[in-house]
Amino acid sequence: MAICATAGQDDGLVVSTVTGQVRGTTTHTTDLPDKPIYAFLGIPYAAPPVGELRYRPPQPALPWEGVREAVEYGSYCPQNLTSFNKMDYDFPMEFGENMTMSEDCLTVNVFTPTVGGDAALPVLLWIHGGALMLGMGSPPGWEALAAHQDVVVVSFNYRLGVLGFLSTKDENMPGNYGLLDQVHAMEWVKENIRNFGGDPERVTLFGQSAGGISISYHLLSPLSKGLFQRAISQSGTWKTFPVNPQPLPLTKMFAEKAGCEMEDTASITACLKGKSAEELLESFDALWPMLYLVPVVDGTFLTTDPMDLMEKGEINTIDYLLGVNNHEVGWVALSHFVQGDLHVGISQEVFVKIVRTGTTMAYQGNPNLDKIVDTIVAEYRDPTTPDDPLAIQYQYSHVQGDSMFVAPTMLVAEKHADVGARVFLYENQYRPSIDPNRPDWVGCDHADDLFYNLGTSVPQRTCQTSKLQ
Incomplete structure (x- = not known):
């Protein structure tokens, strides 16, 4: 199934948000040519996290006057593209030639079958994967999901890697900025989605790999409670990427590589804020894979260690669907562990x-x-x-x-069930026939399910859009 094939016109289609009005594009999926999907791209959901806002929680987006043209995706958050293309098992596509990266990347995208304020359609809010250091909220395919399931689909970017998860574990650089961005995006949905035809009281988080891991963390955070009503973690829970109890040594190692003096955490933070994003990415690349950044207990997003929260039953008890593919490290991911x-x-x-x-x-x-x-x-x-x-x-x-995905998923499923949550557990055994070089002994590999999430099971696909005048 192609994602979309034709473009349409809808004069004057404008939607209001709390920060201003936006105008989008319209597309049609190949097999539903009479059902338009309205796409609003690159809408700021937070202020650019630059300058003094780097390594700080996200701040409200700045309002604008007039109608903002929401017809192109926003810039991707800074990340190492060499690593991205090496890890394409998390993403069934590569960055386009015309892509741009910028710290001004906190934008949201909405795909909806209707903009009727009384439609109250279910909302699917996607958190992308990529090991918390790669990825973007703009893969092709959400138009198809919105059209076929009659839902509003929302995706977004969040801070990654050394800009999203570096921490001194004190007030200077508390960490978890990427997760806090995700919370801010959820708040944007709650405040705005009704104007895009969605129901803010029927929001389902869904995500794969680092996206599923993030969702598992949100189910333990007091900041996220009440911002969504259901959750889906595909191939990952917080136990896949457990918190780092001592992040400061890694931060010092990174600061030294970046050429910063290390008198104290305040001087480290000030120095890193003065570096360009390109300099930080270069330093990160020189240290990879020794420098692997994960969430921390910051006292705000996470009040204590996730296992302690689970043992105490301090879990958001909403409906939770989670599971794994039956061969998570079966082929492409296996090359990262086995040489030759x-x-x-x-x-x-x-x-x-x-x-x-x-x-x-x-x-x-x-x-x-x-x-x-x-x-x-x-x-x-x-x-x-x-x-x-x-x-x-x-x-x-x-x-x-089993160690990275199956056991962490089973542990989290059991803990959620223990506190009375309705838990739905799955194993995906369907192996896509998209890679002719993949041996027969490989099952359903990590990220194979993304092709079906995105409606991109056929490698050759095209999509045309037009500005709504």
Whole structure:
């Protein structure tokens, strides 16, 4: 199914928001040519987080006069494009040649079948993935979802990487700016979505990978409560990216690479605020993958460690759908853990070595480390062809997938069910036939489900839009 094929006209289609009026575009999906979808792109939902607003919570968007042309996506938040294209398993597309990156990136996009204020359609609010360091809220396809499901779809950008999650864990650089951006986007939806045909009391968050992880965090945050009524986490929960209890050493390492004096956290913050986004990305790239940034307990978005919140039952008990693909680290993602040709496989020696490396990181200082490694190796070893390199690699792929996605998903599902939430658990077993080079032994890989979320199951697709005059 192509996303959209024809463009239409609708003179004078203007929608009001709390900060000003916007005019959008109209499109039609190929198989629903008589059902227009109205798209409003690049609407600011917060002030540009630049200058003194860098490393601070998002501030309200500045109002404008007249009608704003919401016909193009806003700039993408700063990120390393080399890493993006290496990690395209999180995104079934690459950045376009005409894309722009800017810290002035906090914009929202709305796709709706109607702008009738009394329509009160359900709202799907998408949080994109990308390991909290990559991605954008503007992949092609939301027009199709809005048309076929008769819903309002909203997507947005949020701060990423060293601009979204760097922290000194004090008042100078508290962290979690990307998550706070997400909260601000939810608030924008609550205040504005009725004018786009949506019901602010029927908002469902949905997201994949880092998006699903973010949603799992929102279900534990007091700031997010009441801003959505249902949630969907695809391939990831907070336990996939647990909080860093000591983020300051990483921040100091980054500040040193960026050429900052490290007298105290105030001087580090001031120095990093004075660097350009390009300089910060260059320093980050030089440290990757040693510098991996995740949420922190900041006392505001997260009041304490997520596991403590779960043990205390301090969980938003709304309906929650979550699950995994049946081969999360099956192919493209596997290349980030296994060196060499994946068509050949790995030896038992390499299997044990990489299991030990991961186990050592997860169980630092545990006196039973050798026993843990031996137990994992024995549990996953293929009893029928234990010495076959491809069989060994296949088993390792499930070790990694289970530890990163399956176990975290099961833990969170159980904890939500324990406090009385309605929990719906799934396993996606459908393998798309989009990559002719993918071996038959690979199942449904990480991000395969995005093709169906976005209506982009056919690789060749086109979309035409026109400005609504």
